[in-house]
Amino acid sequence: MSAHLAFDNVTIRYPIYNSRSMSLRNHLVRISTGGRIEEDAGNIRLVTALKNVSFTLREGDTVGLIGHNGAGKSTMLRTMAGVYAPMEGRVERTGRVATVLELGTGMDMELSGYENIIRMSKLLGLSNAEIKRNAKEIEEFTQLGEFLELPVRTYSSGMATRLMFAVATSTKPDILLVDEMFGTGDAEFQVKAKQRMEELIRSVGIFVFASHDNKLVRDYCNRFFRLEHGTVTEIERPPA
Amino acid sequence: MSAPGLSDIIKTFKNPSLILYMAWSDIRARYKRSVLGPLWITIGTAFGVVGLGFIWSELFKQDKATYIPSLTAGLILWQFMASCIAESTSVFTRQANIIKNLDLPLSLHVAQLALRHTINIAHNVPLFFIVALILGSPINLNTLMVIPGFLLVVGNLFWISLIFGMMGARFRDFEYLVAMILPLLMFLSPVLYRPNALPFSGKYIWLNPLANMIEIIRSPLLGEPTPWFLYAVNGGMLLIGGALALAMFNAKCKRIAFWV
Numbered sequence: 001m002s003a004h005l006a007f008d009n010v011t012i013r014y015p016i017y018n019s020r021s022m023s024l025r026n027h028l029v030r031i032s033t034g035g036r037i038e039e040d041a042g043n044i045r046l047v048t049a050l051k052n053v054s055f056t057l058r059e060g061d062t063v064g065l066i067g068h069n070g071a072g073k074s075t076m077l078r079t080m081a082g083v084y085a086p087m088e089g090r091v092e093r094t095g096r097v098a099t100v101l102e103l104g105t106g107m108d109m110e111l112s113g114y115e116n117i118i119r120m121s122k123l124l125g126l127s128n129a130e131i132k133r134n135a136k137e138i139e140e141f142t143q144l145g146e147f148l149e150l151p152v153r154t155y156s157s158g159m160a161t162r163l164m165f166a167v168a169t170s171t172k173p174d175i176l177l178v179d180e181m182f183g184t185g186d187a188e189f190q191v192k193a194k195q196r197m198e199e200l201i202r203s204v205g206i207f208v209f210a211s212h213d214n215k216l217v218r219d220y221c222n223r224f225f226r227l228e229h230g231t232v233t234e235i236e237r238p239p240a
Numbered sequence: 241m242s243a244p245g246l247s248d249i250i251k252t253f254k255n256p257s258l259i260l261y262m263a264w265s266d267i268r269a270r271y272k273r274s275v276l277g278p279l280w281i282t283i284g285t286a287f288g289v290v291g292l293g294f295i296w297s298e299l300f301k302q303d304k305a306t307y308i309p310s311l312t313a314g315l316i317l318w319q320f321m322a323s324c325i326a327e328s329t330s331v332f333t334r335q336a337n338i339i340k341n342l343d344l345p346l347s348l349h350v351a352q353l354a355l356r357h358t359i360n361i362a363h364n365v366p367l368f369f370i371v372a373l374i375l376g377s378p379i380n381l382n383t384l385m386v387i388p389g390f391l392l393v394v395g396n397l398f399w400i401s402l403i404f405g406m407m408g409a410r411f412r413d414f415e416y417l418v419a420m421i422l423p424l425l426m427f428l429s430p431v432l433y434r435p436n437a438l439p440f441s442g443k444y445i446w447l448n449p450l451a452n453m454i455e456i457i458r459s460p461l462l463g464e465p466t467p468w469f470l471y472a473v474n475g476g477m478l479l480i481g482g483a484l485a486l487a488m489f490n491a492k493c494k495r496i497a498f499w500v
Contacts, residue, residue: 014498015495015498017410017499078340078341078497081343082343083339083340083341083342083343083497084497084498085244085494085495097343099341099342099343101340101341102337102340102341105337105341105342106337106342108265108266108269110269110270110272110273111265111272115265115268118265119265122258122261122262123258123262123338124342151272
């Protein structure tokens with residue numbers, strides 16, 4: 001089955017319910033680079049994060065999403081993943097999706113490293129056999145050794161990041177969605193993380209990557225989407 | 241016809257091992273550093289039973305041998321229902337991290353909550369049988385009717401938690417409202433007393449859904465035949481409440497990710 005991901009006129013609006021206070025409104029307006037803020041009938045404010053977005057991604061596409069903070073990059077990734085459902089339009093998706101949006105989803109600080117590997121992997125939809133196979137490899141990659149038997153709360157933040165990154169990248173998806181996540185941990189680990197990420201990117205059918213770093217996007221992607229105020233334009237190549 | 245809520249629930253129950261693992265690892269995490277773990281709940285209930293049992297049986301002028309088993313059952317069942325309902329209001333908001341990052345069915349969190357409290361009550365049930373054996377409360381064929389009663393109650397708690405979870409995610413005040421009302425509701429529900437101990441309002445107590453949910457399990461636990469109307473009421477609640485919850489969930493499940 002080849003990976004396929006298509007947006008047909010997709011619009012995503014966020015309701016912001018607790019924004020009666022002027023301060024928050026002012027705050028939102030100040031982020032001029034952000035999405036459009038619209039007033040609903042009631043007191044509910046709507047932020048249009050994506051507006052009439054259409055595109056089709058096929059096997060072999062590696063897409064870079066570029067745009068300012070709040071331009072809709074994360075919303076776009078979440079909509080691609082099926083976390084957000086569009087208010088208008090349709091999202092079509094074939095293939096197993098994996099997301100690396102926020103590291104450590106489902107991690108519990110009280111549980112040991114091994115228990116967290118199982119817990120996070122199960123949430124990612126891996127089978128027991130796959131988890132067993134991955135555990136060895138995660139063990140090697142993180143080099144946490146006996147620490148994996150201790151609760152994650154005893155880890156340094158760098159150690160916890162290694163574990164979270166290793167689990168998040170242990171799936172074998174058809175579609176991989178990644179939100180800005182390079183440059184974690186110490187220098188030695190960064191090199192290994194980059195290598196592991198590149199391997200994963202090579203193995204997937206569709207790769208979508210959101211980043212501020214134009215250089216990274218240019219390195220990994222063959223299509224480029226610029227997000228501005230919730231609209232998407234495909235561009236040739238971002239300036240370095 | 242599209243029913244996103246229904247397919248969400250079907251997706252949840254197609255993966256029972258995930259529900260079980262998440263509920264189990266939650267309990268493990270909570271009691272990780274304690275030696276007795278969930279048995280602390282049992283000890284707490286045991287103290288409550290001994291302490292309250294002697295005082296309240298005098299106060300209510302009741303025979304200890306019948307009052308204390310009924311109090312034990314009442315406290316255990318109340319703890320189960322009340323903690324499930326109290327936690328249900330934040331069932332989605334507390335899992336915001338998972339909901340916002342992974343494409344998992346939302347009812348998974350509700351099923352996990354119900355299962356977690358079922359595991360907790362399983363730690364408490366032996367306490368009832370110890371009390372029953374010591375005080376000679378009858379355990380007979382009627383006791384078997386605990387099983388269908390319990391299943392009906394869990395079904396009812398599932399739809400209540402689903403609705404409360406949605407309300408709690410959308411209106412953040414709801415959590416505090418429920419937390420405020422629950423302790424009050426304990427005294428309006430037949431926890432410390434049996435409904436037939438009320439000379440005047442014995443009829444009206446059945447307007448409280450929780451009274452029906454407690455008694456459908458407690459009467460067989462005490463070896464009594466369960467009145468048929470309790471099955472009708474609990475079954476009716478499950479049908480009507482379940483349909484209501486499903487309708488709400490169908491309408492709103494796509495919005496929950498934006499609320500949390």
